[in-house]
Amino acid sequence: MHMPDDAGGQVTELLQNWKQGDENALRDLLPLVYKELRRLAHYHLQSERPDHTLQSTALVHEAYLRMMGPQPVQFQNRAHFIAVASRLMRQVLVDYARERRAGKRDGGCRITLECLDALPVNEDAELLALDDALDELSRIDERQAKIVEMKFFGGLSAPDISQVLGLSRATVDRDWATARVWLHRQMSRTALP
Numbered sequence: 001m002h003m004p005d006d007a008g009g010q011v012t013e014l015l016q017n018w019k020q021g022d023e024n025a026l027r028d029l030l031p032l033v034y035k036e037l038r039r040l041a042h043y044h045l046q047s048e049r050p051d052h053t054l055q056s057t058a059l060v061h062e063a064y065l066r067m068m069g070p071q072p073v074q075f076q077n078r079a080h081f082i083a084v085a086s087r088l089m090r091q092v093l094v095d096y097a098r099e100r101r102a103g104k105r106d107g108g109c110r111i112t113l114e115c116l117d118a119l120p121v122n123e124d125a126e127l128l129a130l131d132d133a134l135d136e137l138s139r140i141d142e143r144q145a146k147i148v149e150m151k152f153f154g155g156l157s158a159p160d161i162s163q164v165l166g167l168s169r170a171t172v173d174r175d176w177a178t179a180r181v182w183l184h185r186q187m188s189r190t191a192l193p
Contacts, residue, residue, distance in 0.1 A: 011078040019074050026068075033078075034060070037085055043155040044089045048127075054096060063088040079164040083146075086154030094131045133186040137179060144179040147172055 011032050017025035041059040066088045067073055075081045138145035146165060150156040156164070158172045165172070
């Protein structure tokens, strides 16, 4: 998924105005990014189980509520806004998976991730294992963890990630390749027999 350009910097300008206290800027911003947020939510939900109780609209709203919570995020630009929204959608889905898993007596199923190129996560246990592995990766290499989150959970392309993080495309590609190998190894260790 490629992030649409911020035509004329309108979204970035509204984010800056909101950051400076203009509450009307947020009202003007929402119609400009809502369609993109729904597309991002749809992308996240594609890898979820078919009977998931959240729909795209609900996922957008849950993420939005977290974004605008007691300590709203200070966004730098449109790319940063989308990256934060994607991370919050991931957190919403992980929280739902934890709640669902806690409701089961045995709490689990077999974790199988054949290939981290596409990172298919179809079961709650797989999503939780990936979340735990990403938390561990962020303690080891925060930049690699951010790249995985943006690519897998946000559906951002390498050029978009490069823009958000201020890195070269080669660095993003190299970190993505390294992180995939590390995640595969880490998740293989935690897989149930």
